[in-house]
Amino acid sequence: MGEPVLAASVAKPTTMEGRNLILLYGSETGNGEEIAMELAKMAERLHFNTVVGEMDDFKLTDLLRYSLAIFVTSTTGQGDMPKNTTTLWKSLRRTKLNNTNCLASVKFSIFGLGDSSYPKFNWAARKLRVRLLQLGASEFFRPGEADERHENGRLTHNSDYRLDSIYLPWYQELRESLLSQFPLPKGIEPIPDDAQLPPKYNIRLVPSTGSVKDKITNGEGHVSQVEDNEQLAAKFERMSTDSESTEAPWQKDGTDVPDFPPAKLLPIPGSFTAQVVCNKRVTPEDHWQDVRHIEFELRSPGRNGAMSFAGQTLLIYPKNYPKDVQKLIDLMGWSDVAEQRIEIDWAKGTRPRDYHFLKDATIRDALTHNFDISAVPKRTFLEFMAYHTTNPLEKERLHELTQRGDSDEFYDYTSRPRRTILEVLEDFPGVKIPYTRLLEFPIIRPREFSLCNGGDPTVNAKDLVISNEQDTTTSTDVYKFEILAALVHYRTIIRKPRQGLCSRYLRHLPVGTTVQIGIKPPSSPFSMDDPSFYSRPLIGVATGTGIAPFRALLQDRCLVQDQQQLGPTLLFFGCRNAAADFHFQEEWGTVPNLTVYPAFSRDNDSSSTEEETKLALQRAAGIYDAGKNYVQYQIRQHAAKVGELLRQNPIIVVCGNSGRMPKSVREALEDAAVGSGVVADREEAKGWFDRKENCVYWQETW
Numbered sequence: 001m002g003e004p005v006l007a008a009s010v011a012k013p014t015t016m017e018g019r020n021l022i023l024l025y026g027s028e029t030g031n032g033e034e035i036a037m038e039l040a041k042m043a044e045r046l047h048f049n050t051v052v053g054e055m056d057d058f059k060l061t062d063l064l065r066y067s068l069a070i071f072v073t074s075t076t077g078q079g080d081m082p083k084n085t086t087t088l089w090k091s092l093r094r095t096k097l098n099n100t101n102c103l104a105s106v107k108f109s110i111f112g113l114g115d116s117s118y119p120k121f122n123w124a125a126r127k128l129r130v131r132l133l134q135l136g137a138s139e140f141f142r143p144g145e146a147d148e149r150h151e152n153g154r155l156t157h158n159s160d161y162r163l164d165s166i167y168l169p170w171y172q173e174l175r176e177s178l179l180s181q182f183p184l185p186k187g188i189e190p191i192p193d194d195a196q197l198p199p200k201y202n203i204r205l206v207p208s209t210g211s212v213k214d215k216i217t218n219g220e221g222h223v224s225q226v227e228d229n230e231q232l233a234a235k236f237e238r239m240s241t242d243s244e245s246t247e248a249p250w251q252k253d254g255t256d257v258p259d260f261p262p263a264k265l266l267p268i269p270g271s272f273t274a275q276v277v278c279n280k281r282v283t284p285e286d287h288w289q290d291v292r293h294i295e296f297e298l299r300s301p302g303r304n305g306a307m308s309f310a311g312q313t314l315l316i317y318p319k320n321y322p323k324d325v326q327k328l329i330d331l332m333g334w335s336d337v338a339e340q341r342i343e344i345d346w347a348k349g350t351r352p353r354d355y356h357f358l359k360d361a362t363i364r365d366a367l368t369h370n371f372d373i374s375a376v377p378k379r380t381f382l383e384f385m386a387y388h389t390t391n392p393l394e395k396e397r398l399h400e401l402t403q404r405g406d407s408d409e410f411y412d413y414t415s416r417p418r419r420t421i422l423e424v425l426e427d428f429p430g431v432k433i434p435y436t437r438l439l440e441f442p443i444i445r446p447r448e449f450s451l452c453n454g455g456d457p458t459v460n461a462k463d464l465v466i467s468n469e470q471d472t473t474t475s476t477d478v479y480k481f482e483i484l485a486a487l488v489h490y491r492t493i494i495r496k497p498r499q500g501l502c503s504r505y506l507r508h509l510p511v512g513t514t515v516q517i518g519i520k521p522p523s524s525p526f527s528m529d530d531p532s533f534y535s536r537p538l539i540g541v542a543t544g545t546g547i548a549p550f551r552a553l554l555q556d557r558c559l560v561q562d563q564q565q566l567g568p569t570l571l572f573f574g575c576r577n578a579a580a581d582f583h584f585q586e587e588w589g590t591v592p593n594l595t596v597y598p599a600f601s602r603d604n605d606s607s608s609t610e611e612e613t614k615l616a617l618q619r620a621a622g623i624y625d626a627g628k629n630y631v632q633y634q635i636r637q638h639a640a641k642v643g644e645l646l647r648q649n650p651i652i653v654v655c656g657n658s659g660r661m662p663k664s665v666r667e668a669l670e671d672a673a674v675g676s677g678v679v680a681d682r683e684e685a686k687g688w689f690d691r692k693e694n695c696v697y698w699q700e701t702w
């Protein structure tokens with residue numbers, strides 16, 4: 001079963017000398033990658049010989065081989081470049097390149113993705129652009145800057161929509177610009193949208209004996225590098241692929257098997273095998289949100305020296321449920337091939353990020369562990385579906401939905417109700433995707449959770465020596481990593497309640513299960529090696545599960561030998577109810593020199609009627625967030641105390657929901673700086689928080 005006979009025609013771009021385009025992306029959570037892939041397809045339809053990949057897949061000299069380069073990058077951390085850009089970015093910044101004009105032959109354009117609630121909006125794209133221009137490259141098309149906060153005149157909580165409101169017009173203009181600046185020769189037309197482009201990979205079924213090889217070809221069909229899973233496992237010795245020991249407890253006795261994903265471990269480079277030792281709901285059953293305190297234990301992750309836990313994130317790789325996988329197999333008519341092992345040849349540079357193939361994977365395995373069938377589909381997926389239905393009505397409807405116009409139809413059908421790929425495929429039963437196109441499904445990306453513990457995370461290893469020299473841990477050392485996860489449960493316009501892939505996985509994850517986890521280095525701009533880390537004041541502003549990185553930071557600071565040295569700490573903590581989600585409240589009393597100002601948004605409080613009236617008037621006058629039950633109100637209330645700490649070069653940490661909170665908090669801090677006389681006025685307050693000599697400002701919002 002390959003491409004169906006009735007599928008849309010497949011059209012190969014014409015190869016033209018000198019018409020080359022390279023698309024390089026930097027992306028943390030996949031938004032930038034998705035855009036880069038879409039732009040690459042557009043360029044291919046214009047007959048550009050197109051190569052697309054992560055920035056770090058390429059060297060500086062590779063840029064010189066292409067007539068055009070398009071960069072797509074998000075900004076992460078505190079105005080930082082994404083992790084998969086660091087090598088190329090480092091080589092671009094080498095001082096010996098200054099004044100060399102070494103990129104004079106490069107024509108480029110750049111598209112950034114960011115969030116204007118961060119102080120350093122789209123800094124990665126801006127820094128990169130400035131450096132490319134410094135090195136002599138010229139821009140063939142204007143830069144674009146998408147903003148997750150952009151509302152385009154309409155209030156929307158839909159981040160796809162917000163990114164698209166900048167991206168789609170930029171895409172259209174770029175296409176027109178490419179066609180006019182680099183016209184096609186007479187007789188050659190752009191490949192129309194209704195013809196499918198050939199895939200960049202080749203999926204084959206393999207006989208049941210022999211090992212599955214995951215091959216990377218050099219684009220001309222030769223195998224240039226063969227790396228099978230045994231080799232990978234050997235390379236990453238911390239990772240176990242022993243399936244005997246990875247079964248969830250319920251799988252051992254074989255009785256009463258619930259519908260929970262199998263516990264097989266993916267061969268993820270650099271990841272760790274850990275065991276779930278606690279999975280406890282910390283909010284009352286009748287509270288609107290299920291917040292979990294989950295603890296993992298892992299053996300000897302090869303830690304080298306002391307490390308700050310604050311800002312470290314734990315990566316969890318969720319899986320699909322067997323019932324959903326079966327549903328997809330039935331819908332696509334893949335039951336005769338589902339248990340067969342597959343082999344994939346990739347053209348160079350086309351292997352997707354985060355695609356980690358299970359040893360001897362069958363199609364069912366790949367669907368369970370690798371493809372996010374409960375993701376909300378992107379526009380490109382719906383476009384792809386249209387090629388694979390023989391029903392003209394379905395085709396027409398899919399075309400209507402994917403029009404790149406002003407219409408909201410696409411968002412109304414997909415992201416607003418959070419319809420999943422599986423549900424969309426159920427809505428279009430005529431769509432039969434061949435298994436050879438499996439890679440058009442989005443890859444399951446790891447989900448990131450801030451660690452909520454810090455200090456010394458070792459258990460059973462009291463004699464552990466932390467040194468900056470060699471890792472002195474032994475195989476008996478066990479480390480504990482804790483997260484506080486708010487499980488996402490949507491109530492959408494579709495009646496069926498829905499939950500995120502990872503939320504569902506975590507909700508039912510049994511204690512005792514062995515899982516594969518990743519650990520991402522901290523994004524925090526301070527170091528535990530700096531003695532002032534412990535003694536300088538700390539102002540924490542956290543909402544909801546945003547308390548996690550703050551708690552980790554606090555526990556890190558408590559490592560100080562002499563507790564008297566611990567700097568004063570203020571915590572402004574916003575949650576709904578004192579009794580429901582005032583997380584870790586029982587711990588705060590044990591931390592020296594800490595004052596907590598909670599802001600309970602849904603509890604009645606006992607302030608005066610006069611105060612109530614004043615606030616009601618402020619709200620009526622549209623003064624945003626004047627409400628007393630928010631953290632920003634508490635910051636203004638305690639301006640004198642805040643000011644006292646601002647004078648002492650504090651660390652300021654803002655964690656929790658993105659959206660309006662970070663901006664409102666920043667404004668409240670500016671007001672507190674003015675009110676307490678630290679600065680003369682709002683104008684002076686604006687830049688004050690960005691200067692290192694005044695404070696360290698760390699924002700971790702999601």
Ligand SMILES: Cc1cc2nc3c(=O)[nH]c(=O)nc-3n(C[C@H](O)[C@H](O)[C@H](O)COP(=O)(O)O)c2cc1C
Binds near residue numbers: 079080119120701702
């Ligand atoms: C931890 C974190 C830090 C971020 N820092 C910034 C920032 O400093 N400036 C900015 O403009 N956007 C920032 N963003 C927003 C991202 O750039 C935005 O969400 C983007 O769509 C992510 O694209 P990606 O999936 O390709 O990484 C941050 C997002 C996260 C989750």
